[in-house]
Amino acid sequence: QSVVTQPPSASGTPGQRVTISCSGSSSNIGSNTVNWYQQLPGTAPKLLIYSNNQRPSGVPDRFSGSKSGTSASLAISGLQSEDEADYYCAAWDDSLNGVFGGGTKLTVL
């Protein structure tokens, strides 16, 4: 069981907006930044969002991140079939240990 919690699954139809939540505590998300990763089947994770809401170059602006208190969210607008993947949030605790969420499997219906 991860100390950072994500819903195990999410779904949406093409063009829809989907949100994935990530809930932690004051010792991790509450006091450090959050990153989000996309993992397509059979591949390594890829950085999607860093420092709560920053997109690396090359990541479409359909992807956005936010953080409030001890929770963070990833929003995907204009959902596309190629967005079907596993999504993970990650944070750091006060002892500088890395913590990953349990992952959310996104299905595009």
Place this chain on the structure above:
Amino acid sequence: QVQLVQSGAEVKKPGASVKVSCKASGYTFTNYAMHWVRQAPGQSLEWMGWINAGNGNTKYSQKFQGRVTITRDTSASTAYMELSSLRSEDTAVYYCARGGYCSSTSCYTGIYYWGQGTLVTVSS
């Protein structure tokens, strides 16, 4: 561009050790942290530890303390992760991943680039 190339798949017997390598290119190796993360089949990502590639300081997850050793060879721009006393539950894909910028004393948190992964299978 940043590239992390890992060593090939391994099959080990219970009780043995495994050492996975990660060769970095496209950036100044000693300026950044290198993390190790594993993913058991069908499971989430699990952080194992990191090394400040500049000064060699390490930090390990409490779960793996005593069983994992992360080292680096600055002349080869390569990081290593060795896991000992292997058991079947250690069967997983092991990833190296470049972290944040490091000063002489500390590193920024975060993981930004990932290697392709190395499958380690533990089976008798």
